[in-house]
Amino acid sequence: MGGFGLICPAPPAGEERILLAHGGGGRLMHQLLERVFMPAFSNPWLEQRHDGAVVRFNGLRLAFTTDSYVVRPLFFPGGNIGDLAVNGTVNDLAMCGARPLYLSAGFILEEGLALEALREIAAAMRAAAERAGVLLVTGDTKVVDQGHGDGVFINTAGIGVVEAPEEIGPQRVRAGDAVLVSGELGAHGIAVLSVREGLEFDAPIVSDTAPVWEAVRALLAAGVQVHCLRDLTRGGLASALNEIAQAAGVGIRIEEAAIPVAEPVKGACEILGLDPLYVANEGRFAAFVPEGQAERALEALRAAPVSGGAVRIGTVLEESPGVVVLVSRIGGRRVVDMLSGEQLPRIC
Amino acid sequence: MKYVDEYRDPDAAARLAEALRRAVRRPWVIMEICGGQTHSILKSGLEELLPPGISLVHGPGCPVCVTPVELIDAAVAIARRSEVTLCSFGDMLRVPGSGASLLEAKARGADVRVVYSPLEAVKLARARPDRQVVFFAVGFETTAPANALALRQAAAEGLENFSLLVAHVLVPPAIEAILRSPDCRVQGFLAPGHVCTVMGYREYEGLAARYRVPIVVTGFEPVDILEGLLMAVRQLEAGRAEVENQYRRAVRREGNRAAQAALGEVFERADRSWRGIGRIPLSGLRLREPYRRFDALERFAASAAAGQESGECIAGLVLQGLKKPPECPAFGLRCTPERPLGAPMVSSEGACAAYYHYGRREEGGWAGSA
Amino acid sequence: MCLAAPGKIVELLAEDAAGLRRAVVDFAGVRREVSLAFTPEARPGDYVLVHVGFALSVVDEAEAQKIFRYLEEMAEGQAPAPEDSP
Numbered sequence: 130m131g132g133f134g135l136i137c138p139a140p141p142a143g144e145e146r147i148l149l150a151h152g153g154g155g156r157l158m159h160q161l162l163e164r165v166f167m168p169a170f171s172n173p174w175l176e177q178r179h180d181g182a183v184v185r186f187n188g189l190r191l192a193f194t195t196d197s198y199v200v201r202p203l204f205f206p207g208g209n210i211g212d213l214a215v216n217g218t219v220n221d222l223a224m225c226g227a228r229p230l231y232l233s234a235g236f237i238l239e240e241g242l243a244l245e246a247l248r249e250i251a252a253a254m255r256a257a258a259e260r261a262g263v264l265l266v267t268g269d270t271k272v273v274d275q276g277h278g279d280g281v282f283i284n285t286a287g288i289g290v291v292e293a294p295e296e297i298g299p300q301r302v303r304a305g306d307a308v309l310v311s312g313e314l315g316a317h318g319i320a321v322l323s324v325r326e327g328l329e330f331d332a333p334i335v336s337d338t339a340p341v342w343e344a345v346r347a348l349l350a351a352g353v354q355v356h357c358l359r360d361l362t363r364g365g366l367a368s369a370l371n372e373i374a375q376a377a378g379v380g381i382r383i384e385e386a387a388i389p390v391a392e393p394v395k396g397a398c399e400i401l402g403l404d405p406l407y408v409a410n411e412g413r414f415a416a417f418v419p420e421g422q423a424e425r426a427l428e429a430l431r432a433a434p435v436s437g438g439a440v441r442i443g444t445v446l447e448e449s450p451g452v453v454v455l456v457s458r459i460g461g462r463r464v465v466d467m468l469s470g471e472q473l474p475r476i477c
Numbered sequence: 478m479k480y481v482d483e484y485r486d487p488d489a490a491a492r493l494a495e496a497l498r499r500a501v502r503r504p505w506v507i508m509e510i511c512g513g514q515t516h517s518i519l520k521s522g523l524e525e526l527l528p529p530g531i532s533l534v535h536g537p538g539c540p541v542c543v544t545p546v547e548l549i550d551a552a553v554a555i556a557r558r559s560e561v562t563l564c565s566f567g568d569m570l571r572v573p574g575s576g577a578s579l580l581e582a583k584a585r586g587a588d589v590r591v592v593y594s595p596l597e598a599v600k601l602a603r604a605r606p607d608r609q610v611v612f613f614a615v616g617f618e619t620t621a622p623a624n625a626l627a628l629r630q631a632a633a634e635g636l637e638n639f640s641l642l643v644a645h646v647l648v649p650p651a652i653e654a655i656l657r658s659p660d661c662r663v664q665g666f667l668a669p670g671h672v673c674t675v676m677g678y679r680e681y682e683g684l685a686a687r688y689r690v691p692i693v694v695t696g697f698e699p700v701d702i703l704e705g706l707l708m709a710v711r712q713l714e715a716g717r718a719e720v721e722n723q724y725r726r727a728v729r730r731e732g733n734r735a736a737q738a739a740l741g742e743v744f745e746r747a748d749r750s751w752r753g754i755g756r757i758p759l760s761g762l763r764l765r766e767p768y769r770r771f772d773a774l775e776r777f778a779a780s781a782a783a784g785q786e787s788g789e790c791i792a793g794l795v796l797q798g799l800k801k802p803p804e805c806p807a808f809g810l811r812c813t814p815e816r817p818l819g820a821p822m823v824s825s826e827g828a829c830a831a832y833y834h835y836g837r838r839e840e841g842g843w844a845g846s847a
Numbered sequence: 848m849c850l851a852a853p854g855k856i857v858e859l860l861a862e863d864a865a866g867l868r869r870a871v872v873d874f875a876g877v878r879r880e881v882s883l884a885f886t887p888e889a890r891p892g893d894y895v896l897v898h899v900g901f902a903l904s905v906v907d908e909a910e911a912q913k914i915f916r917y918l919e920e921m922a923e924g925q926a927p928a929p930e931d932s933p
Contacts, residue, residue, distance in 0.1 A: 148584055157815060326593070329878040386487075396478055396875030400852045400897070401593070402825060459490035459699045461522020463835040469814040478875040480853035480894060480906055483915065492918045513850065566899075594900030596882070619851070623901045626884055630865050671851045674896060674904040704914055726911035727896050727904045736885040736903060825850075 152199075154364030154409075155468030159372075177376075179298050180360065181225040183291055190291035192227030194218060197284040203246065206320045207335030210283060211253035213411055216338045217362065218287040219261045223342040224358040224414065226293025226349065229261055233286045234268040239278030250281065261340035263287070293349055299376035301356040304447035307423035308381060309416045311344055311430055312337070312438035314366055315394040318408035326401065330393050339412030344436035348416065351429035357417040360410075364468045367406040367453065369415055371467040375451045382454045383443030383465070406455075407468050417445065480726070484698030485521070493703035494526040500710050504530040506662045507709055508655070508798050510648065511669035512539035512826025513697050519831040521699045531706065534662070534798035537651050538669050540616045541568045541824035542796060543751040544644045546784035549574035552613055552642055555777050556587040562605065563642075564598035565613040567591045571814075571823035575784040579613075595627035602631060602639040611773045615644045619671045621762055622736035625743035628764075628771055642773040643763055646749055648672050649680045650760035654751075655797055656688045663798060665709040667695040667702065670724035675740075677732025681720045689718045696724040743768050752820060753786075753793025790819035795828050802832040809833060851898035853906055854879070856891045872897060 150157040167175060174182040181194035198214045219229040234254065238247070258265055295301070316337040323334060341360070348355055357377070359369040366388070374381045390398075390405045398405050412435060418426045423441055430439035446454075453465040483489070509515060515535045518524060524533060537543055553574050556563040563579070570580040570589065583589040588608075592598055595612055602610035614624045624641065631639040648669060655661055668681055673694045681692045691712035695705030705723040712719060722728055742765070749761025764772050773779070789807045794800040802808050802821070812818040814830060821827030854872035860880065863869055868883040872895060879897070883889050886902040895902035 146584065148580075331873070331876045331878065392478065393876030396877040399478060399481065400854075400874050400877060400879065402850050457521040457699075458485045459487050459521050459523065459526065461525040463520055463522045466834040469834070478853075479855070480911060483911075489915065489918050492921055496921060596900050619898055619903070622885060622903075623882075623899045626867075626882070626901070633865060671896070671898060671903065674851075700914065725913065726907045729904075733885050733903060735887060739885070 152363075153468060154362065154368050159467075177298055177300070179225070180221040181227070183225055183227070183296070192222045192225040192289045192291055193286070194221040194225070195284065195286040196221060197282060199279065199282050200321065201279050202321070202324050203250070203280050205324050205336055206333050207316075208338045209250055209253050210281060211250035212257050212336070212338045214283040214285045215254050215257035215261060215263070216340050216411060218285040219263055219340045219342065220360045220412070220414070222287050222289035223340070223345045224297070224360055225289070225291060226297040226345065226355065226358070227289030227291045228346070229263045229287055229289040229340070229342055231288045232258065232263050232265045234265055235284040236268070236270045237278055237282040237284075238270065238272045239280050240272055240275040242280050246280065257340070261342065292346070293355060295354065297355050297358055299357055299373045302373060302377040302379055302417050302445055303356065303419070304379055304445050305420045306356055306417045306445040307420050307426070307441055308370070308383065308443040308445065309418065309423065309426060309430065309439055309441050310361070310366065310389065311341065311414050311416070311436035312412075313389045313391045313394070314361065314410055314413060315390055315398065315405040315408040317411040318365070319394050319397045321409075322401070323397065328397055332393065334391075334393055334397065337410055337412040339435050341412060341414055341435050344414075344430055344433040347429040347433045347436075348418075348426055351425055353418050353422050353426045353429060355416060355418055358414055360414045362411060363409050365405070365407040365409055366415065367404075367465045368468050370453045370465065373415075373417070374453050378450045380446035380449035380452050380454065381443060382446055382456065385455055385457045387440060387442045389438055389440055406465060420444070481698065484696065484700040486700060489700045490526060490703055493700065493707055494528075497531065497703065497707050497710060498528040500707060500714060501528050501530045502714055504532065505664050505710060505713050506532045506534060507665045507667065507706060508534045508536045508663040509667040509695070509702065510536035510538040510652065511672070511697070512542070512824065512828065513671075514538070514667060514669070514695065514702060515828050516826060516831045517697050517699060518702060519835040523699050523702060526703070527706070531710065535795070535801070535828040536655070536666075536798055537751065537754065537796040538617070538648065539796070539821060539824050539826040539828070540620070540644070540646055541566075541572060542792060542820040542827050543646055543754065544569070544572070544615055544820070545750045545752050546574055546786060547750070547782060548642065548644050549578070550576070550782075550784050551774060551779040553577055553579055553582045553587075555611055555642065555773060555779050556582050556589050558609070558777065561609045561611055561777075562588045562590060562601060563611045563613060564590050564592045564601065566593070566615060568824050568826075569613055569615055571817070572820045573787075573817050573823075575786075595624045596630075599627050599631050599636065599639060602636045603634065606638055609638050609640065609776075611640050611642055613644065614641045617646060617648055617669070617672050618676045618740070619669075619674070621645045621744060622675055622733075622739045625739040628743055628768060629739065632768065632771065637770075640771045640773040640776050641764065643744075645744065645762035646751065647746070647760050647762070648676075649684060650757050651751065651754075652681075652684055652692075654754065654757045654760075656684070656690065658797065658799075660799055663690070665691045665713055666693070667705045667709065668692050668720075670694055670696040670701070670728060673724065673728045673732065675733050675736045677730050678720050678722060678728065679730060685718050685720050691718050692720045694720070694722045694724050694728050696727065751796075753790070753796055755793075787818040792819035792821050792829070795821055802829040803836070805829070851896045851903060853894050853896050854881070856883075856889055856893050856895060859891060870902075872902070
């Protein structure tokens with residue numbers, strides 16, 4: 130059944146409106162970036178279309194990123210919106226090869242939100258920040274009328290110092306590079322969906338939200354020449370690989386049998402007609418490293434708890450640039466398309 | 478996952494492909510009927526394992542695709558009513574009507590909800606007596622019994638605010654329509670396994686005999702489809718034309734009596750127009766008289782006046798296996814999942830969607846090694 | 848739309864208001880409530896094919912195994928004559 134789920138088709142031309150799918154992490158969102166934001170703001174950093182920007186200042190390389198969190202429901206197995214707000218931004222910095230240092234947090238609160246819920250969210254943010262080794266140094270709060278928010282929306286921005294010796298980004302990806310993922314896929318999206326759909330599990334599926342800087346640091350400490358890192362949030366592994374394939378102008382081949390998915394997540398995907406390749410993750414990333422360093426990279430990743438399940442899933446190709454190809458279990462091939470619409474509403 | 482993983486086993490697939498290679502002596506054209514089977518084939522790249530000489534064509538087994546555009550328009554009109562909550566399976570939301578789709582109506586304020594089961598719609602009707610809850614009853618014989626039971630339950634509970642917008646279609650009349658077409662090149666069929674868990678396969682025996690075509694009831698996983706093809710090819714090579722059952726673990730010849738009984742209590746056969754194909758007599762279901770008051774078209778006096786189709790959309794030819802999606806001039810260019818001209822591009826069982834998502838858009842085949 | 852998944856009945860539940868049987872079905876660790884209205888013969892431990900919240904068929908384990916035994920025989924060199932079916 131693939132990554133179809135809910136798809137918002139575009140309205141008839143001439144009366145364009147924002148649809149839920151514009152936030153989905155897939156094709157429509159990219160079109161929005163290309164058609165509205167890039168023309169308005171274009172500059173060399175934005176052209177890179179990477180999760181964070183690396184800027185030079187007085188000899189220092191700083192990474193800077195921002196992200197907004199609109200997940201519904203606010204509380205789900207394994208965490209709440211607060212965890213995502215810290216880990217998501219911290220991880221965007223890590224994906225630039227930067228040690229996360231400081232965060233800001235802006236809250237948009239809906240009138241009527243229970244203070245107890247807000248306390249719990251703030252507590253989660255503090256714990257997550259401690260675990261990630263960052264300080265929340267500035268913030269803002271606004272309140273909107275009841276009915277105009279989903280309880281709470283959070284925006285966080287983050288600064289980190291780049292510790293990777295060389296640039297990390299799609300432009301460094303080369304044919305022959307090994308494609309690794311840091312662990313099993315699909316837990317976050319299924320955890321969130323399980324609340325909405327009333328799914329029950331033998332052993333509950335919990336969100337994989339976690340800071341991943343430890344794993345990136347381990348890679349760098351092992352001397353691996355990391356070409357590119359990408360977290361696998363909205364749109365899942367498939368979207369991340371497609372973005373990189375297109376930005377880098379390379380093809381990517383992955384092996385279905387190598388893609389790690391826990392049994393209950395597989396089961397949930399089967400009965401809901403979802404494809405794990407498109408399900409969101411919050412503490413997982415893909416890494417592109419030179420072929421000859423794949424083993425060393427996996428060893429380094431597996432030593433860090435957050436990436437203990439790291440495996441190699443594929444290879445970068447020279448052929449079919451911009452296309453991600455999957456070799457199925459039975460040995461046939463198919464394309465892994467960019468997510469066409471909104472597979473799961475509001476999972477990040 | 479038991480009863481799933483084994484049927485995706487590479488060794489089993491390789492051995493069946495080998496057996497197919499040995500069995501094929503002449504070229505054969507075989508149609509898999511169900512869109513779910515089409516997707517399984519494309520998602521697993523199964524055609525690469527087939528020997529040259531076996532041509533697969535894709536059938537009309539996509540109930541979302543064949544729902545007449547008039548009913549989509551009626552659904553949109555009904556959903557726009559302020560007192561209505563329209564519930565539907567997710568797929569239907571994206572299908573273009575003459576104008577808007579249900580999802581576009583939702584974006585503009587219509588109360589449209591996705592459900593995974595008709596019972597969820599009944600639950601909603603129970604919880605919200607102030608709303609008119611309409612369930613868009615789309616599907617083949619697989620889904621009709623569940624919808625029948627849900628309606629029976631609603632009726633028993635006196636949930637007069639519940640109604641069904643009925644769009645059910647039946648498989649055997651569609652197969653016959655395909656066989657009767659003068660352009661039909663199909664020599665054997667893989668019949669839809671889940672439809673047959675409900676209906677059994679007795680109805681196909683007459684078709685096989687009359688039209689001299691083998692029909693193999695087949696499951697959905699790659700190993701199922703390969704075994705089904707092997708059984709069909711062996712019949713074709715031997716000049717046989719019988720109904721066989723590949724999906725033995727789930728299908729019995731007489732089907733599921735309890736499900737058929739529920740279906741028969743609530744629905745009766747009626748003529749139905751298949752989108753892109755045209756009117757096929759007695760190929761659909763409608764509510765029987767005792768349940769007629771739950772019919773949404775009647776309740777809301779919604780017109781099912783003839784709708785408008787995109788001039789370019791060749792969905793009908795695709796659904797009958799006469800063209801493959803990449804042969805459509807609009808495929809991937811003017812017709813995409815974001816801006817579909819027709820239904821098969823947005824249904825999870827549509828052939829166009831399968832080719833678009835799983836195949837190289839430009840040529841529908843492979844360029845470059847992988 | 849013809850999506851049906853096989854799951855194992857782990858627990859029978861009280862009949863619903865209409866007197867129809869319901870059960871908890873396990874799909875590789877995910878549990879869902881399912882109506883057994885169409886499979887009155889199903890028992891805990893059975894596998895059923897579930898479609899839109901209803902069990903449509905009890906999976907026949909013996910039949911399910913046949914294809915794999917046949918393929919083993921094939922591999923062992925006992926290729927059957929073309930007329931034989933598995």
